[in-house]
Amino acid sequence: MTAHGADVPDGDGQAAAGQGAASEAEAPSGDQAIEVPAARDRARAIPEAAVARLAVYLRALTSLADQGVSTVSSEELANAAGVNSAKLRKDLSYIGSYGTRGVGYEVEVLIGQIERTLGLTRKHSVAVVGIGNLGHALANYGGFPSRGFPVSALFDLDEDLVGVPVGGIPVSHVDDIVEVCTDREVTIGVIATPAKGAQEICDRLVAGGVQCILNFAPVALQVPDGVEVRKVDLAVEMQILSFHVARRQQDATAPPDVDGADVGPPGPNGRGPDGGGQQTGDETESANRMVERL
Amino acid sequence: MTAHGADVPDGDGQAAAGQGAASEAEAPSGDQAIEVPAARDRARAIPEAAVARLAVYLRALTSLADQGVSTVSSEELANAAGVNSAKLRKDLSYIGSYGTRGVGYEVEVLIGQIERTLGLTRKHSVAVVGIGNLGHALANYGGFPSRGFPVSALFDLDEDLVGVPVGGIPVSHVDDIVEVCTDREVTIGVIATPAKGAQEICDRLVAGGVQCILNFAPVALQVPDGVEVRKVDLAVEMQILSFHVARRQQDATAPPDVDGADVGPPGPNGRGPDGGGQQTGDETESANRMVERL
DNA sequence: TAATGTGAAGTCGTTCACAGCA
DNA sequence: TGCTGTGAACGACTTCACATTA
Known part of the structure; x- marks a missing residue:
């Protein structure tokens, strides 16, 4: 975990499979022998995939609480969260036994426990x-x-924006990241810049004591050990959906396809798709300069 | 990542997260015996996780192409994408053999192949x-x-917004979703509404022929078979990061913790965290009504 | 009786390590 | 010689199924 490579977008929550988070380059050096056990104990025992779902359960639970529900069965909660009950029970078992056999879980208690765990x-x-x-x-x-x-x-980075309040908070200049983050004890940094300067911003956030980063910029950030990065990439999400559309159509048009050569000739053809490609913006690229002030 | 993965995040997937998509209720009836092979052939052979990464490789590749690079080794590309080379090679092997042993991959060729696959x-x-x-x-x-x-x-849904052009496109009323989507042959729908009406919107999109949905609303959408949903939930991402902060601090303060009772008394205590909780907005809840017009 | 909690089996994804080829 | 492509080992997550308990 923590590893450098902002773990790929992975499928996260969503139903089947997905996950397979971080654990990139684990510093395979021959530093210490094993270090597998001990160290990470309580929390580390919870699979990454389960953590992601706990957050989902939490939301479903608060929603239930708002509706005045005080008890739920694993079946009901699983349904609300979009998973199956076995998985839900297993996930909850990682944080302890807070249910009552034959009855279910007390909504308020579960909310408290999940909040504590997270x-x-x-x-x-x-x-x-x-x-x-x-x-x-x-x-x-x-x-x-x-x-x-x-x-x-x-x-x-835009001088014109500095000082302008957005959502009630005045914008500071990126040059002051280290100082301001240290002052205000920022623990989570969100990078919503173009890919270009993202690494630089990331470095400053880390220098400012930020331990966790949510990265919307389309780059794999390099961070020192001990800093956690999660990446959200809208274009990647769209492309994954695109893949499924393509698959569906392929299934529909040629179901009895056994093997043979697939679509295009695998030969050494230049690009392939639309004209000279070009890939203009770089995701958040334009975003940063489009709305400008409120 | 379906998302699921979106969900969640995914693991995720994001980072992980993120993801495994739909295929929720799989109709586990004893309809047909096996149905495992045949049907899904070409595309289905690519693991969901690999698909998500292919999109990441594609970005790295276009970036390299822009820089004028024409050839890359798996090591270099893996580095740029934030994964290890073995994984990258395995992923690429799912779409075919487009590399040259002893040399590497031709950037343009790979771009074309990945684009085709996706x-x-x-x-x-x-x-x-x-x-x-x-x-x-x-x-x-x-x-x-x-x-x-x-x-x-x-x-x-806001009448005042209907007709107003945003990003060059006039806003239509949600009542016209089915009609407009059918007309314009929309294949991907993005739901950025509050949780409240999300399911209703989803149903209309599906009725309008939309096959894939990217869902930012914090609810588990119910969709018929054949529709793919990926979920992106910012609050979940933040909470996952929060978990890692918490874990880190726990490790730091009490490393030699063996087992005993953890933090709080597991007894039947009310909530736990801050006061009466309350969870105001519902994520995109406020979002929808905050900026209003440009 | 009803529903939790959990070992065990199964599935999926990652990593290893090396054969094979330019 | 150098790097790709891939079978096989490994590990992580999911599902099953049932003992357990209020």
């Missing part, structure tokens, strides 16, 4: 870097502050 | 529903159109 009993200050289209949306995002993630700093 | 040789019309903060950002998102995903329809 470390939500502590507030995590968030900094958003890159106040473009996306950064703007994130800064105004109601879901963050309401869930214990107060946005306490905004940064942009 | 179905990017065809344009996929995108519809964005919910023109709030996030929807706004998505509508203006440069990364979509430039990568073969032209945004061709926008929808919102």
Whole structure:
């Protein structure tokens, strides 16, 4: 984990498979012999995939609580979360036994336990870097502050934006990242800049004491051990969907295809798709400069 | 990642997260005996996780192409994409043998092959529903159109927004989803609405012929077989990061913890964390109504 | 009786290591 | 000689199925 390579987008939550998070280059050096056990104990025992789902269960639970429900069975909760009950029970078993056989789980108790496990009993200050289209949306995002993630700093490279309040917080200049993050004890940094400067921003955040980064820029960030990176890439999500559309059509048009040569000639042909390609923007590329001020 | 993976995140997938997509209720009835082989052949052989990474490789490759690089070794490309070379080679092997032993891969050729595999040789019309903060950002998102995903329809429930052009496209009313999506042959729908109406929107998109959905609303959507859903949940991503912060601190404060009772008393205590909780917004909840017009 | 909690089996994905080829 | 392509070993996550308990 923690590894450098921002783990690939992996399928996360969603049903089947997916996951396979981080654990990239694990510093395979012959430093210490084993180090497998001990160290990581309590929390490390929970599979990454299960952690992701716990957050989903939490949401379903708070929703139930709002509706006045006080008890749920694994079946009901699993249904609300979009997983099967066996998986849900297994996941919950990682954090302890808080259910009652023959009855189910007490909603409030489970909420408390999951929040504790996810470390939500502590507030995590968030900094958003890159106040473009996306950064703007994130800064105004109601879901963050309401869930214990107060946005306490905004940064942009654009001098015209500095000082302008967005979502109630004045934008600071990226040159002050280290200082401001240290001051405000930012623990989570969100990078919503173009790919170009993302690594530089990342380095500054780390220098400012940020331990976790949510990266929207389309690059694999390099970070020192001990810093966690999660990447969200909209273009990748779209392309995965595209793949499924393609697969579906292939299945539909040629179901009894045994093996033979597939679609195009595997020969050494230049590109293939539309004209000279070109791939203009670089994802968040334009985003950063499009909305500009409110 | 379906997403699922989106979900979650995924693991994810994101990072991980993210992902494994649909295939929720798989109709486990004793309908047909096996059905394992045949049917899904060419494309289905590629693991979901590998598909997600192919999209990442594609980006790295186009970046290299822009820099004028014409050949890469698996080692170099893997490095740029943030994975290890063995995994990269395995992933590429799923789509065929386009490398040259002793040399590496031709950038242009690989780009073409990956694009073909991901179905990017065809344009996929995108519809964005919910023109709030996030929807706004998505509508203006440069990364979509430039990568073969032209945004061709926008929808919102707000009458005041209908007709207003966002990113060059006039917003339509959600009541017209079915009609407009059918007309414009939308293949991918993006839901950026509050959790509340998401399922309803989803149903309409499906009725309008949309086969793939990227869901930003914090709910597990129910879709018929044949429709693919990937979920992206920012709050979940943040909570996963929060978990890692918590784990890190736990490791730091009490490394030689053997087992005993963990943190809080597992007894039947009410909630636990901050006061009466409350969980205000519902993620995109506020988003939808915050920026309003440009 | 009903539903949790969990070992065990199964499935899927990653890593290893090396044969094979330019 | 150098790097790809891939079978096989390994490890992680999921599903099954049932003992267990309120």
